[in-house]
Every structure is written in structure tokens, then in C-alpha cells.
Amino acid sequence: MRLLILFIIANAALFLFGCGEEKAPEMAAVPAPEDNIFTNREWSVIQRLSPLPEAPPPSPTNRVADNLNAAQLGQMFFFDTRFSKDGTVACATCHSPFHGFADVEATSLGAGRGTRNAPTLLNVAYNQWQFWDGRADTLWSQALAALEGEIEQAGTRLQYAHLVHQYYAADYETVFGALPELEDTARFPTDGKPGDVAFDRMSEADQHAVNTVFANIGKAIEAYERLLISRNAPFDRFVAGDTEAISPEAKRGLKTFIGKGVCILCHDTPTFTDNEFHNLGVPQGPLPEDAGRYAGISLLLSDPFNGGGVYSDDTAVATRILNFLEPIPRHQGEFKTPTLRNVALTAPYFHTGEFPTLESVIEFNNLGGTGGNFVGQRERTLEPLQLSEQEKTDLVEFLETLTGESPPTHLLIKPNLP
Ligand code: HEC
Ligand code: HEC
Incomplete structure (x- = not known):
């Protein structure tokens, strides 16, 4: 009884001071499909991945970006x-x-x-x-x-x-x-x-x-x-309520993606990237050493055409972001988390292009890296995943549901050059 009263008081306080809004919603806006595959909590995570926002974020440094x-x-x-x-x-x-x-x-x-x-x-x-x-x-x-x-x-x-x-x-x-x-x-x-x-x-x-x-x-x-x-992939149709849009194998793959596979740690938005840089320890193979983000930051800061430079149409936001960047050693060997939309169309994979198939990428993640020659320190949180053969093929099946409809064809026709 006393606990209940405390609970009510605490909630009233949250309500009054408005700090309850930050709490993660337990229930998703749209309920999970009734096939008992996903819990409501899982479903609310899945909804963070779809749909793709109607328009890309504005590009204030380019005044003709939408002309x-x-x-x-x-x-x-x-x-x-x-x-x-x-x-x-x-x-x-x-x-x-x-x-x-x-x-x-x-x-x-x-x-x-x-x-x-x-x-x-x-x-x-x-x-x-x-x-x-x-x-x-x-x-x-x-x-x-x-x-x-x-x-x-x-x-x-x-x-x-x-x-x-x-x-x-x-x-x-x-x-x-x-x-x-x-x-x-x-x-x-x-x-x-x-x-x-x-x-x-x-x-x-x-x-x-x-x-x-x-x-x-x-x-x-x-x-x-x-x-x-490119939008409206089978996965998007599934999240929008078409329970048949993806196969049972792909649904299990999705469950692994947001669960045991921990893929969601980095591929966590409707474009399936956190817009961050990570060191997965992808071996360079025969390619030269590559410091990745560490070198990228210096190149960006010294680029006269960066968003803070004189050719930018609006330097305010870009400058604020650039001011935060520093080439510190932690960034050695980090590469950008790529989008996974349309990933089935874009083999080979990783920044080196040394991984020919989605299966090979997942096996690499499953092993927790393969050693070999790479710059810097592999991210410490990345451990072997112990995925079963079934879980690996399900993951591939899921990634294949991310292929969207192509942009309108009139944009793709090679124009007649003068
Ligand atoms: C710690 C963050 C992180 C986690 C966790 C993660 N990824 Fe990635 N993913 C990345 C980064 C960074 C790259 C690019 C690495 C590189 O090329 O050096 C990448 C690359 C990929 C690629 C290649 C895409 C391309 O276009 O080359 C696929 C496919 C992929 N990840 C799928 C997955 C799957 C499936 C999982 C879960 C089993 C997963 N990722 C877990 C960050 C992550
Ligand atoms: C010789 C092949 C080649 C040509 C030609 C080329 N690119 Fe690329 N493009 C690449 C490669 C390789 C990368 C990745 C390089 C890197 O990250 O250092 C890339 C990266 C990009 C990216 C970054 C995408 C991302 O997700 O990070 C964009 C955008 C892009 N290219 C657009 C263009 C445009 C526009 C042109 C013509 C003006 C062009 N590219 C010409 C090979 C090419």
C-alpha cells in the first residue's frame, strides 16, 4: 500500500515537472503483429527503423539543394x-x-x-x-x-x-x-x-x-x-502493417538483428546507420594501411570547400560541428557505419571491398573480427556472437528485405549530351 502511494506521488511529480516525457515508451504506437514473434518492446525498437523520413535533412550550405x-x-x-x-x-x-x-x-x-x-x-x-x-x-x-x-x-x-x-x-x-x-x-x-x-x-x-x-x-x-x-522496401511494408511482406525467416533475422546480433547498436536509424565511425578491425588485406576517420578529420578541417568555408551558403551550423572535431588517436582505423538499405545490391562489402557476400560479412561479425592487418584498436564491445547457422542465414534473409524501389526512371536515363 505504502509503495503504491509512493508510486502515485512519484508519477504526479513526473507529471508536474514534465520529466516523464523522456521515458522510453513501453508500448509501441502501432501494436506488434499478432504472430507472437516480436514483443511490444521489440516492436517499438523496430519502428525506429522505418519508414525513411519523407525528405532528407535540409542542406543549408547549398542554396540550390532542392532546386x-x-x-x-x-x-x-x-x-x-x-x-x-x-x-x-x-x-x-x-x-x-x-x-x-x-x-x-x-x-x-x-x-x-x-x-x-x-x-x-x-x-x-x-x-x-x-x-x-x-x-x-x-x-x-x-x-x-x-x-x-x-x-x-x-x-x-x-x-x-x-x-x-x-x-x-x-x-x-x-x-x-x-x-x-x-x-x-x-x-x-x-x-x-x-x-x-x-x-x-x-x-x-x-x-x-x-x-x-x-x-x-x-x-x-x-x-x-x-x-x-529509394524507399518502400519489403521491410517498410512489413513495419507499416503488411505482415506477409517479409518471410518468417526474415522476421527471425530481424529479431536477431535487434537482439543477439547487436547489429542495432550501430545500424539504428531508418537509414540503418548511427552516422558514426567505428573500428571493427576489418583487415586491409593487400591494401595499404588506412587510418580512416583519424586522417579524415584533418582532411575535412583543411578543406577550403567544407561547410564552414567561403563557398558555403550557410556556415553557422557547419562551423559549430567542425569546431568539435579533433584528430585524436582514438579515431585510428575507424570507418563510417554504412547504410544497410539496398545492401543486397551493393556487393562487395566493407571499406576494403574484400568481403564478397553478405554471408561473409556476417561470419566476420560472428567471429568478433578475424585479426589481420588493420590500424588502431578494434572496438572493445565487439565480441564473438555465437550465432547458429540458422541465425546467420536468417540475418541475410532479413538484409535482403531492405532493397527499396528505385528512384523514378526518368532520372536514370542517360541524357542526350549536347
Ligand atoms: C559497432 C558498430 C557496428 C555493429 C555492432 C555492427 N555493425 Fe555493421 N558495420 C559497421 C561499420 C563501422 C561498418 C563498416 C566497417 C568497415 O568497412 O571498416 C559496417 C559494415 C556492415 C556491412 C557492410 C555494408 C557495406 O556496404 O559495405 C554490413 C552488411 C553490416 N555492417 C551488417 C551488420 C550486421 C548484420 C550486424 C550484426 C550482426 C552489424 N553490422 C553489426 C558498424 C557496426
Ligand atoms: C573511380 C571511381 C569513382 C568515381 C569516378 C566517383 N566516385 Fe564516388 N566514390 C568512389 C569511392 C571508391 C568512394 C569511397 C572513397 C572513400 O571513402 O575514400 C566514393 C564515395 C562517394 C560518396 C560518399 C558516399 C558515402 O556514403 O560516404 C559520394 C556521395 C560519391 N562518391 C559521389 C560521387 C560523385 C558525385 C562523383 C562524380 C563527381 C563520384 N562519386 C565519382 C568511387 C568513385
């Missing part, structure tokens, strides 16, 4: 191989619409051979960080890194500004306003980037003008990437 004219222009840049050093590589070379906007190769071949696996671009606009090491804090600055990256497109910003002037001037000016006087090749040489004599000799104002065109190319590409959303 459709910009997206159309960005789509053309995405498929245009002229935007590369030798005219043979485009974004789509490694992010193929036919393979979930990822690459079937372990490491991609562009202007050179890289040392990391190309991630999917589906739902990429929901990411807080770009690249496995998070060295870009916006999609538009990520695109610039690819356009000039030695292993990707390896061209130069002056080359790209001239391509825009030659082939896309009208569409560009509709979105971004007047181009600089690029026909004057004495002022604006046809090729070059910082570090090249041709670029370094230009006046500061002209360099700034070219950097602005370069940044705008990235902003148009981001506007296109923001439309690459």
Missing part, C-alpha cells in the same frame, strides 16, 4: 565523361545506376585504382558525413573531391569551368547567375588547379570566380543526388 533545375544540370554532370582528365570517366562509372549506384569491383578504377570500395549513392542525402572516413561534411564538397581526385576523375577546376561555359552556359546561368568571362583564356587558362602554375598565376578575384563555378558544379550534383531516394 529542380539544379538537379537536372547535376544529373548531366553526373553522367558526362568529359568531366575527367582524359574524357573517359564520370561519376556513373563507379556509381552505376544498374548496381544500386555502387561499383561491382572491390576498389574502383577511374583515372587510377583506389584503395576503398565505392558506396551506394541511394539515400546518400541522409548521411551526415561523406566518404568512409567522413572527410566531406557536405555532398557538394564531396563531388569536388571526386572531380579533381587523382584516382577518380583527375581533371581540374579550370577545365571544368570551361566545359560548363562551352556546353551548359544557359542552364548554368539560369540556376547560378552569370558565368565569369571564361572566353578570355589569358585571364582564365584552359586547365589548372591550385598548385599548377596556370592557376596560381591568376588574380585572386579570378581564382575565386573559378572556385565559385567549381563549387556550383558540386551544388548541382548534390541537388541531383538528393533525388536518389
Whole structure:
């Protein structure tokens, strides 16, 4: 009796002072399906994973992020191989619409051979960080890194500004306003980037003008990437109430995913990533040492195109976040938790691309790592999982229910290039 009174008083206090709201709800908003597979508590965890929010988070550093004219222009840049050093590589070379906007190769071949696996671009606009090491804090600055990256497109910003002037001037000016006087090749040489004599000799104002065109190319590409959303996977239909949308094996796999497999510790949002970086001890195999996030932080902070820089359209939030970042040794060997949506389409896996199948990834997790050559310390909480053969195949079955509907096809048709 006394306990009951205390309980009532405590609840009244919580009610009065409003601190009861933070309590995790015991009961889910929508009740669990009546097939006795999931408890109500499990069901409320599952509901955190679906649906994908209607729109990706806003991108204040890019004022044209949601402008459709910009997206159309960005789509053309995405498929245009002229935007590369030798005219043979485009974004789509490694992010193929036919393979979930990822690459079937372990490491991609562009202007050179890289040392990391190309991630999917589906739902990429929901990411807080770009690249496995998070060295870009916006999609538009990520695109610039690819356009000039030695292993990707390896061209130069002056080359790209001239391509825009030659082939896309009208569409560009509709979105971004007047181009600089690029026909004057004495002022604006046809090729070059910082570090090249041709670029370094230009006046500061002209360099700034070219950097602005370069940044705008990235902003148009981001506007296109923001439309690459894939939703309504069988898993989403299941959570929305269609109990038949996924198989009994997949349901058991889901139970393992949020339970014994502890996958939910990191893959815990509707995009199935915590937007954080972890060291799973994935071996580098034949690839060179990779410090991951540790090196990524320094690269991000020194990037003139980061969200806090002069080419950003709103530096306030980005600067606050950047100020928090520090390359401390704990980040050695950490990589970004990737999305698991559409993961069945995007083999091979992990940042190295050395794991050919979902089975091999799960076996790696099950063993609690396999040793081998990796940088830094494996996260201490990761222990062998003791999963049975059945639990492993169920997990794969579940991951296969995360393949969503592709973005509308008109966005995927290779446009007729001028
Ligand atoms: C030569 C192959 C290649 C080309 C060309 C290429 N990429 Fe990538 N892309 C990759 C690889 C590999 C990664 C991962 C690299 C890393 O993390 O260091 C990546 C990462 C990304 C990411 C980060 C995704 C994430 O989840 O972290 C985005 C976004 C992206 N690329 C978009 C583009 C765009 C836009 C273009 C064209 C301007 C482009 N890529 C050109 C191979 C390529
Ligand atoms: C401690 C956080 C953490 C836990 C727990 C975790 N993951 Fe991951 N997952 C990651 C990170 C980080 C990566 C990328 C690692 C890398 O490439 O170095 C990853 C990669 C993956 C990939 C490869 C995706 C791709 O595109 O390459 C799959 C599949 C995956 N995880 C599934 C699972 C499953 C299933 C479980 C549970 C059995 C699980 N993860 C548990 C953090 C985690």
C-alpha cells in the first residue's frame, strides 16, 4: 500500500515537472503483429527503423539543394565523361545506376585504382558525413573531391569551368547567375588547379570566380543526388502493417538483428546507420594501411570547400560541428557505419571491398573480427556472437528485405549530351 502511494506521488511529480516525457515508451504506437514473434518492446525498437523520413535533412550550405533545375544540370554532370582528365570517366562509372549506384569491383578504377570500395549513392542525402572516413561534411564538397581526385576523375577546376561555359552556359546561368568571362583564356587558362602554375598565376578575384563555378558544379550534383531516394522496401511494408511482406525467416533475422546480433547498436536509424565511425578491425588485406576517420578529420578541417568555408551558403551550423572535431588517436582505423538499405545490391562489402557476400560479412561479425592487418584498436564491445547457422542465414534473409524501389526512371536515363 505504502509503495503504491509512493508510486502515485512519484508519477504526479513526473507529471508536474514534465520529466516523464523522456521515458522510453513501453508500448509501441502501432501494436506488434499478432504472430507472437516480436514483443511490444521489440516492436517499438523496430519502428525506429522505418519508414525513411519523407525528405532528407535540409542542406543549408547549398542554396540550390532542392532546386529542380539544379538537379537536372547535376544529373548531366553526373553522367558526362568529359568531366575527367582524359574524357573517359564520370561519376556513373563507379556509381552505376544498374548496381544500386555502387561499383561491382572491390576498389574502383577511374583515372587510377583506389584503395576503398565505392558506396551506394541511394539515400546518400541522409548521411551526415561523406566518404568512409567522413572527410566531406557536405555532398557538394564531396563531388569536388571526386572531380579533381587523382584516382577518380583527375581533371581540374579550370577545365571544368570551361566545359560548363562551352556546353551548359544557359542552364548554368539560369540556376547560378552569370558565368565569369571564361572566353578570355589569358585571364582564365584552359586547365589548372591550385598548385599548377596556370592557376596560381591568376588574380585572386579570378581564382575565386573559378572556385565559385567549381563549387556550383558540386551544388548541382548534390541537388541531383538528393533525388536518389529509394524507399518502400519489403521491410517498410512489413513495419507499416503488411505482415506477409517479409518471410518468417526474415522476421527471425530481424529479431536477431535487434537482439543477439547487436547489429542495432550501430545500424539504428531508418537509414540503418548511427552516422558514426567505428573500428571493427576489418583487415586491409593487400591494401595499404588506412587510418580512416583519424586522417579524415584533418582532411575535412583543411578543406577550403567544407561547410564552414567561403563557398558555403550557410556556415553557422557547419562551423559549430567542425569546431568539435579533433584528430585524436582514438579515431585510428575507424570507418563510417554504412547504410544497410539496398545492401543486397551493393556487393562487395566493407571499406576494403574484400568481403564478397553478405554471408561473409556476417561470419566476420560472428567471429568478433578475424585479426589481420588493420590500424588502431578494434572496438572493445565487439565480441564473438555465437550465432547458429540458422541465425546467420536468417540475418541475410532479413538484409535482403531492405532493397527499396528505385528512384523514378526518368532520372536514370542517360541524357542526350549536347
Ligand atoms: C573511380 C571511381 C569513382 C568515381 C569516378 C566517383 N566516385 Fe564516388 N566514390 C568512389 C569511392 C571508391 C568512394 C569511397 C572513397 C572513400 O571513402 O575514400 C566514393 C564515395 C562517394 C560518396 C560518399 C558516399 C558515402 O556514403 O560516404 C559520394 C556521395 C560519391 N562518391 C559521389 C560521387 C560523385 C558525385 C562523383 C562524380 C563527381 C563520384 N562519386 C565519382 C568511387 C568513385
Ligand atoms: C559497432 C558498430 C557496428 C555493429 C555492432 C555492427 N555493425 Fe555493421 N558495420 C559497421 C561499420 C563501422 C561498418 C563498416 C566497417 C568497415 O568497412 O571498416 C559496417 C559494415 C556492415 C556491412 C557492410 C555494408 C557495406 O556496404 O559495405 C554490413 C552488411 C553490416 N555492417 C551488417 C551488420 C550486421 C548484420 C550486424 C550484426 C550482426 C552489424 N553490422 C553489426 C558498424 C557496426
